[in-house]
Amino acid sequence: MEYIIIFLAVVLSLVGLLGAILPVLPGPPIGFLALLLLAFCTGNDVTTTQLVVAGVVALVITVLDYIAPIWFAKKTGGSKSGTWGATVGLVIGLFVGPIGIIAGPFLGAFIGELLADTPKEKAFGIACMTFMAFMLTTGMKLVYGIVLLVMVFREAWDIVFK
Numbered sequence: 777m778e779y780i781i782i783f784l785a786v787v788l789s790l791v792g793l794l795g796a797i798l799p800v801l802p803g804p805p806i807g808f809l810a811l812l813l814l815a816f817c818t819g820n821d822v823t824t825t826q827l828v829v830a831g832v833v834a835l836v837i838t839v840l841d842y843i844a845p846i847w848f849a850k851k852t853g854g855s856k857s858g859t860w861g862a863t864v865g866l867v868i869g870l871f872v873g874p875i876g877i878i879a880g881p882f883l884g885a886f887i888g889e890l891l892a893d894t895p896k897e898k899a900f901g902i903a904c905m906t907f908m909a910f911m912l913t914t915g916m917k918l919v920y921g922i923v924l925l926v927m928v929f930r931e932a933w934d935i936v937f938k
Contacts, residue, residue, distance in 0.1 A: 778817050782932045785813040789921075789928040796917035797877060801867055803836035803917050804841075807924035814931045819938050823932060830924065837920055841913040845881075848909035854889060854902035861888020862906045882907040 787808035795803025808830050815822040849858050865884020870874030885906035889899035 778935070781817055782814050782935060785810040785928055786921050786932055788813065789925045793918075793921035793925050797871065799863070802838060804920050805838045806899060807921050807928075809833040810928045811924055811931075814928060814935070819935050820931060821934060826927075830927075837913070837916050841917065842910060844909040844913050845906050848905040849885070849902055850900045852905045853894075853898060854885070854906065855892040855894065856903050857888040858885045858894070858906060859888070859890035861885050861891070862903075862910065864888075865938045866910070878918070881910040 778896040788806055792803045792805075792807025792810060794808055795801030811822060811830055812827060814820050814873065815827060845862060846859050849855075849862075861884035863884065865880035865882070865887070866877065867880070868884070869878070869880020872880070873890060882903050886899050886903035887904050890896065
């Protein structure tokens with residue numbers, strides 16, 4: 777049974793890392809769940825402190841992922857149309873590839889603001905800020921996902937080969 781838990785934890789940590797760039801997957805919570813699963817295996821070295829810190833960081837990153845684009849857009853006078861445009865742009869960009877993932881939120885925010893009758897110069901500035909928020913939160917999710925992936929793989933290795 778433990779080998780199934782270990783396998784599931786490894787898969788969840790990979791899915792959590794994938795969730796750093798795919799908006800439909802909540803990457804940090806999934807990665808945290810992987811570490812939490814390993815804590816139930818015998819012979820694990822996962823501490824309560826590690827679980828608490830990893831859980832709090834996952835929660836903070838997840839909340840920031842939703843708040844940061846809105847906050848950045850509002851700070852520059854953006855509208856809900858720009859925020860929704862950035863989200864739609866990201867989803868469409870996923871089908872275009874890496875360039876689409878990067879350019880999609882920017883173009884979506886820009887088009888969303890233009891549809892809200894925002895002047896082009898202001899719409900461009902709002903799109904830039906929305907893009908910066910997207911890059912910031914994506915970077916945080918990637919770093920967190922990589923750290924958890926390493927922790928899970930190391931812990932799984934230790935449990936299996938001890």
